[in-house]
Amino acid sequence: MKRFLPLVVTLLPVALFLGARGPAALPTSDPKMATPRYDKTGALVRPEGFERWTFVGANIGMSYSEEAQAGPGEFHNIYTQPEAYAAYAATGKFPENTMFLLVVHEPAQKVSINKSGYFEGPMKGLAVSVKDREHSPEGWAFYSFDEGAKLAATAKAMPTAMCFDCHAKHADDDHVFVQFHPILRQARPRSP
Numbered sequence: 308m309k310r311f312l313p314l315v316v317t318l319l320p321v322a323l324f325l326g327a328r329g330p331a332a333l334p335t336s337d338p339k340m341a342t343p344r345y346d347k348t349g350a351l352v353r354p355e356g357f358e359r360w361t362f363v364g365a366n367i368g369m370s371y372s373e374e375a376q377a378g379p380g381e382f383h384n385i386y387t388q389p390e391a392y393a394a395y396a397a398t399g400k401f402p403e404n405t406m407f408l409l410v411v412h413e414p415a416q417k418v419s420i421n422k423s424g425y426f427e428g429p430m431k432g433l434a435v436s437v438k439d440r441e442h443s444p445e446g447w448a449f450y451s452f453d454e455g456a457k458l459a460a461t462a463k464a465m466p467t468a469m470c471f472d473c474h475a476k477h478a479d480d481d482h483v484f485v486q487f488h489p490i491l492r493q494a495r496p497r498s499p
């Protein structure tokens with residue numbers, strides 16, 4: 308026993324230090340990560356600079372309603388903060404303050420040399436999901452920045468029946484439709 312005592316004395320502070328850091332499974336936000344900003348009414352300020360965020364997938368014409376639509380429908384491009392993507396790839400969890408931006412573009416065609424197919428025309432909408440338990444009791448809140456022809460500067464959280472409920476029920480992983488975004492499908496760590 309005596310022989311182990313020095314070892315215990317040396318390792319005990321290390322163990323206490325590691326213990327004090329809390330459960331390792333809960334990823335904390337990277338301090339560099341862009342965090343959601345709210346105005347004094349609690350509305351989300353439109354996140355900027357997403358052009359430099361991580362692009363996780365795109366789709367065209369995906370609609371949530373049964374109504375038939377003319378043409379190919381809208382393009383959706385989805386982005387998240389690079390640090391949120393890195394945390395997800397490393398741990399399989401989205402850290403607090405994760406944001407997803409769904410950027411909507413109208414389809415356009417027959418411009419310049421284009422004869423067939425569609426490319427992304429003007430941006431016409433922005434939907435955002437935010438994981439912020441301090442701000443929203445459900446853990447995630449959903450915002451739409453559409454305001455006629457231009458994007459609103461701030462948006463109030465949408466009622467849960469409008470957005471949250473479908474994401475909670477049908478999204479593959481923690482309210483995020485990972486199943487539809489190839490970069491996230493690929494990043495999802497394999498189950499042990």
Ligand code: HEC
Pocket residue numbers: 366369371383385407408409434435436449450451465469470471473474478482483484485487
């Ligand atoms: C009936 C189900 C449904 C409803 C209601 C819904 N969504 Fe989604 N949402 C989806 C699906 C499916 C996707 C993935 C495909 C896509 O549309 O790009 C998605 C994707 C998103 C994304 C990209 C991140 C992710 O989870 O994939 C955001 C942000 C988003 N929705 C915001 C909203 C907002 C804001 C509302 C309410 C105004 C809303 N959604 C209502 C089904 C829904």
